[in-house]
Amino acid sequence: MFDVYITKAAKYLPNQPVSNEEMETYLGLINDTASKARRIILRNNKIVSRYYAVDKEGNSTHTNAELTRNAIAQLFDADFSAQELEVLSCGTSSPDVLVPSHAAMVHGLLKNKSVELNSSMGICCSGMNALKYGFLSIKSGNSKNAICTGSEKVSTRLAAQKYNHEIINLKSLEEQPIIAFKKDFLRWMLSDGAGAFLLENQPRGPVSLKIEWMEAFSYAYELEACMYAGGEKLANGDIKPWNDFSPEQWLNESIFSVKQDVKLLDEFILPKGVQSMCEALEKHQITADKIDYFLPHVSSYYFVNGLQKGLQEKGVDIAEEKWFMNLLTVGNIGSASIYIALEELMNSGKLKKGERILLSVPESGRFSFAYAYLTVC
Template sequence: MFEVYITKAAKYLPNEAVSNDEMENYLGLINDTASKARRIILRNNKIATRYYAVDKNGNSTHNNTELTRNAVVQLFDDNFTPQDLEVLSCGTSSPDVLAPSHAAMVHGLLKNKSVELNSSSGICCSGMNALKFGYLSVKSGNSKNAICTGSEKVSTWLAAQKYSHEIINLKSLEEQPIIAFKKDFLRWMLSDGAGAFLLENKPREGAVSLKIEWMESYSYAYELETCMYAGGDKLANGEIKPWSDFTPEQWLNESVFAVKQDVKLLDEFILPKGVESMSHAMTKNNITAEQVDYFLPHVSSNFFVEGLKNGLNEKGIVLTDEKWFMNLLRVGNVGSASIYIALEELLYSGKLKKGDRILLSVPESGRFSFAYAYLTVC
């Protein structure tokens, strides 16, 4: 078994940062009416700017494949060229097409040589799943290197015309912000972008590298219903009816392809299961909060931060505020790419010193999955 290092990281955020007041210029107005929930939701999630791969007319400037390629090519240099790449592992929840796979589409733009491909589907954890595939490939000796990515292109999914045939229920929003999370919440939180890591079996000389000590993943799908979904609708019995069982008329009239959340499940389980799984991961690998210098939690909204802190504290995992590293307020929630973009920022911030330990935490409300990685600065 070989050691595995993140030797380089890159991100690609399309176009210019979009402020809160500009958002509806890009996403449009549902039923030609300004959202009554937007300001309330933004007040809760605290996001100030985000990025869209569309212009103000709603026309795409990049697709997901192009966003990913634009992050990947930044990893190439004189020491590691496109011809050196052995594995390309890509995760996303918003592929451009149902088939071929996202990784195959990205490889098609790279035009380098034959490589092993892996595409990880899902929601936020798809980026971590892509990373784990590359990690295990290099660790096992199957390959000497891998490029792993997380990327999202959701702005066109959130365009107003996708919802214009449906009335959004935002009753009691002021008293219960969780109510707005089903659909309108997502319009004012999700954003576009891509991140990429280069994994190698030895650290880079003269540069900061991050050794991957371990990765852990947990799923609670065996006991919990679907919470976040797209391409279907939830029935009264909790089952998901797939898009292929709807008529084309229903696809539009019932916003079948819109991203949705079961807000009651989200409120009840996202934090407790996150705390439970993180506690398991740390106990299994025999680390404590004192052995974490930087904690990078992917959170969908600042709304959840205090609850997560309190839940971890109750479990005896006390991570003081100076250990938390987040960029949600500046780049928004980029789904599977968020953890890549956050770690890239920390890696090149000048803050890291040899021996520092970093804990990555990524939840996914799809059917409640959680992924973790523990890194050491070399």
């Protein structure tokens, strides 16, 4: 078995940062009416700026694959070229097309040479799953290097025009033309961007991060879907898939919009997060004093105090000064968030050899959690 190191990290955030007051300029007004939920949601998540791969007219400036390629391109230099790449592993919840895979579309833009591809589909954990594929490939000796990515392009999915048919349908039924909170909620939470790591079997440069271990958990066997798209939740908790709806329903009910069962999120995301993290730390005999930097991906600052309290109650008291987050300034970029947070820390000049970093990524899709423990080399 071989050691695995993150030797370089890069990010790509499209265009200029978008303030809270500018959001509806980019995403548009549903039914020409400002969202009543926007200010409440932003007050809770505390995000003050984010990035969109669209202009103010709603036109795309980048595809997801282009965002990913632009992040990856920054990993290539005189010491490591695109021609040396062996594995490309890409995670996203918002691929540009259903098929071919996201990794294949990114590889098509790189135009380097034949490489092994892996595409991880899911929500926030898809980026960590992509990382684990690269980690295990190098760990086993199957490859000497890998590039792993997390990326999202959700702005076009959140555009007001995507809900026009549903509004028209509601009016024809003489119902209030208001989009359900489960759909409106995520319009003020999610944004675009990409992050990329270069993994190698030897450390390189002034700062490398050795991946000591990675762990993942799923509670789908006992909990129903919480965040979903391309279907509609039924009364019994099952998801009716998009291909069981008529094309008219796809438009009239915004079937492909991203939805969040907020009550389910509030009930389970923290307890299951605390449970899984404690199990991961216990398995590897890691105590809070062996964590110098804690990078939790949180969708909203609303959850930070609850997570801290829940961990403390289980004996995992990570001091507040060890928490490292950049949600406020870059927004919630789903699978890319943990990449972009670690990239900022890795290139900050703060890290010292021997320090240890814990990455924590929850996914509310059907409650999955992923962790990685790193040592600065």
